[in-house]
């Protein structure tokens with residue numbers, strides 16, 4: 369059967385490569401003889417006609433849509449338009465369907481919802497649609513019959529060692545130059561209050577170990593395959609916490625250096641770094657480590673966000689990374705419910721001390737069923753309906769607009785160096801860049817380039833590009 373996956377990669381996201389979750393489902397389907405395609409939507413202002421035309425080019429028999437909470441409204445809009453014009457079965461999956469499956473099945477355009485991991489359930493569903501069988505009970509697949517929602521229990525978690533490697537060809541043209549984004553495992557042992565991790569771990573309780581990692585052997589095999597088929601510029605290990613197991617890193621570091629030897633970056637956490645771990649990463653070829661520091665205010669970080677490490681520990685971790693001549697990337701959250709000018713100034717001051725190679729600023733997105741999300745509801749900052757969790761700019765809602773924008777602008781200015789490096793490629797633009805920067809600051813430039821990309825580039829793309 370022909371299956372198209374619709375994924376969202378909105379303009380402005382730093383990442384635009386492979387979605388490894390969909391790539392793995394695709395690999396499972398292909399192994400069973402089905403055909404798979406991916407269609408990427410890059411803007412909320414996408415062109416509906418273009419979406420339908422692109423889909424008709426493929427003429428799918430099943431459509432799968434993958435979504436996170438903040439994009440669930442968009443996913444429902446796409447489902448409605450596609451259902452009307454193509455009339456094929458539509459299934460939605462992703463982290464938000466684990467949180468609130470009913471919300472999707474309330475829409476008449478959605479036939480099935482995958483709750484939890486999708487590899488085996490999607491295969492069983494596609495097989496049963498192909499065989500024109502009455503929808504039998506498939507664990508993880510909820511559906512509607514005669515207007516009623518039929519719920520199914522969650523199945524045991526996958527043994528990730530047994531899954532096929534992600535199907536990179538769904539996202540990348542063979543032979544092209546790529547940064548390969550992948551995961552070596554899932555989950556994180558910490559429970560920060562703003563993060564979905566605790567909810568996800570609890571949702572799967574009793575169904576196997578949620579925090580899992582592929583063996584170094586399996587990861588190296590996957591990367592070998594990628595190396596054989598693509599020109600690899602670098603690798604991004606997008607695991608939540610790449611540095612959580614030193615034994616794993618010891619084996620990985622040696623094999624990676626010998627068999628892959630491509631520069632990579634990864635995510636870590638301040639209190640998991642040690643000189644030994646950093647030496648292993650450096651030896652393997654790591655050039656940048658990314659850490660969420662969230663706030664410069666220790667009280668906010670430790671009490672509100674549940675990240676129990678101090679500014680001193682952050683600066684120490686940064687020093688260790690720099691000693692190994694690796695780059696430091698940090699992310700901060702602005703517009704938290706506790707935010708005020710003082711807190712944002714502390715964040716700015718800490719960032720200046722860190723002097724990172726990259727700063728990622730995220731406006732706080734209250735996630736459903738997280739401790740901090742619930743706190744925001746209790747405080748009346750958000751409406752209860754989970755789909756309204758789209759409102760990212762909490763600070764704007766609770767009257768901190770000026771401080772919020774000022775902080776965002778100051779922090780964005782710290783990223784000048786990076787932007788300057790990109791701009792060097794387009795030398796003719798440099799005078800305009802510096803004049804605009806002089807009058808308005810980097811913040812406006814960022815917004816302007818986002819607007820250009822949002823309106824002038826192709827917003828619906830049939831992959832691989």
Ligand code: B12
Pocket residue numbers: 375376377378381383384385386387388389390392393431432433434435436437438459460461462463464467482484485486487490549550551554555562563564565568606607608730735736
């Ligand atoms: C890797 C990752 C990314 C990568 C994704 C690309 C990649 N290379 O894989 C990048 C960095 C791009 C990214 C971006 C974002 N992410 Co992210 N990401 C993750 C992370 C760490 C792992 C995702 C993953 O693969 N998990 C493992 C697989 C097995 O689980 P899964 O993703 O849920 O997919 C399974 C099922 O849901 C289901 N499924 C999923 N889609 C579909 C579709 C169909 C049709 C079917 C049948 C099944 C199905 O089957 C999949 C395989 O079993 C998770 C954390 C986590 N624990 O999941 C956060 C996480 C999913 N991300 C999150 C967020 C908030 C984002 C961003 C919105 C951040 C931002 N502000 O930009 C964007 C959204 C991007 C987008 N368009 O979806 C949140 C989502 C919270 C929520 N309630 O929405 C999470 C949970 C992080 C967290 N701890 O809070 N992310």
Ligand code: SF4
Pocket residue numbers: 556557558559560563564565566608609637660
């Ligand atoms: S350390 Fe990162 S991934 Fe782990 S719970 Fe905290 S925010 Fe989530």
